[in-house]
Amino acid sequence: MKKLAALICAAVLLTVFLPAVLAAEENQADVIIEFEDMDFDTEDTFPSFTKPYVHEALPVEAGVDFNVFDEDLSLLCEFEVEKSGEYLVYMDYIMNHNHGTFKVELDGNSCGGPVNFNNGGQWALSSRLLGSFRLEKGTHVLKITGIGGEYYQGILDCLRLRELDAPLKSEIFEFAGESFTKSSDFFLENPFPRANELPVVDSAIWVDFAKAGEYFEGSVYIPANGTYKVTLSFILNNDSGALKFEVDDVVIGENVNIYHAGGWEHSVADLGVHTLAYGTHTLKVTCLEADSGQYHAWLHQLIFEGLELEEPTEAPEATATEVPVTKAPATAAPATDVPADNTVDPAASATGVIAEASATAPGEAGDRSGGNTAKTVIIICCCAALLIAAGIVAAVVIKRKRKK
Helix, strand or coil, X not given: CHHHHHHHHHHHHHXXXXXXXXXXXXXXXXXXXXXXXXXXXXXXXXXXXXXXXXXCXXXXXXXXXXXCCCCCCEEEEEEEECCCEEEEEEEEEEEECCCCEEEEEECCEEXXXXXXXXXXXXXXXXXXXXXXXXXXXXXXXXXXXXXXXXXXXXXXEEEEEEECCCCCCEEEEECCCCCCEECCCCEEECXXXXXXXXXXXXXXEEEECCCCCCEEEEEEEECCEEEEEEEEEEEEECCECEEEEEECCEECCCXXXXXXXXCCEEEEEXXXXXXXXXXXXXXXXXXXCCCCCCCEEEEEEEEEEEEEEECCCCCCCXXXXXXXXXXXXXXXXXXXXXXXXXXXXXXXXXXXXXXXXXXXCCCCHHHCCCHHHHHXXXXXXXXXXXXXXXXXXXXXXXXXXXXX
């Protein structure tokens, strides 16, 4: 009887408390604001757009298809925030071969560098960390402005707001899965596909510069004003060269020689302590002349360890950058057709999604509706089954006692 009582108590406790715990966990998930639920306005001329936009090749159920037609024309997106607080703000959007590049601002504050919606290929879901902002309860405006290029069209999926309990202390910039622009058409494999061959690290990119002086650029997000110790994690190898690292055209640390006479070996380099402002910054990696005569590089991470940080009281204007940064986007099946007002641009560059320390990667659109909700249902069902089993056992025990 003691065992039976313990079984029933456990089932009751699980049924009562676990859903509450999971609900609390679910409340900390991203707040999803679909673009098709927003109000829209423009600054100079009304853009072409479809709301909601549905297409069989889209990697999401629906979005908003827009075209501002020209440089410096803007789409204004109004959305509501239900709770005042500090938020990391992500924008999910669709990439394609005939989409453009846009400047993004939130309530007049720059959201880092231009966001490239063009991947030179099929439609794919991508995401961009716009930055961290103090958002008061009420209406806010996201402004998306076309910048110079051949295309001014894009498809918007949603905004994701992730509330911050405290300012971020550090930033880990993963080279793998990020988006870069290159000074020329040298080889850059991103991510490097043979992760099982890498020593210690779980991911990397492989860059094969054609000559010294070539470079690639990306952007890195800094979570707060302050001083940061910067460390490079990379792979030594016998066909590697030397690199210079810059943030906003300021050299950080000594040049890094990544050549080593043996096989692949993980290493780190101290790039010094630097004062960096909150926001998004340009990261530039340049190939240098090296005694090895080689120009290869396998790069893992840049770690920005916060030493003395200021907590921003309001969202300042972020530092402008050249390109977006991304984590590997979920790819979609090839499009069977494209919107009628588009033409194909096979020469467009690829991009992807930003990474940020201790933040989870965005799931595909179909997964946003809540793994936690599903878990809650499963737990409740299991608890109910446990209660039923306990009831059956109790009935059997009582029946046997009556027979005696």
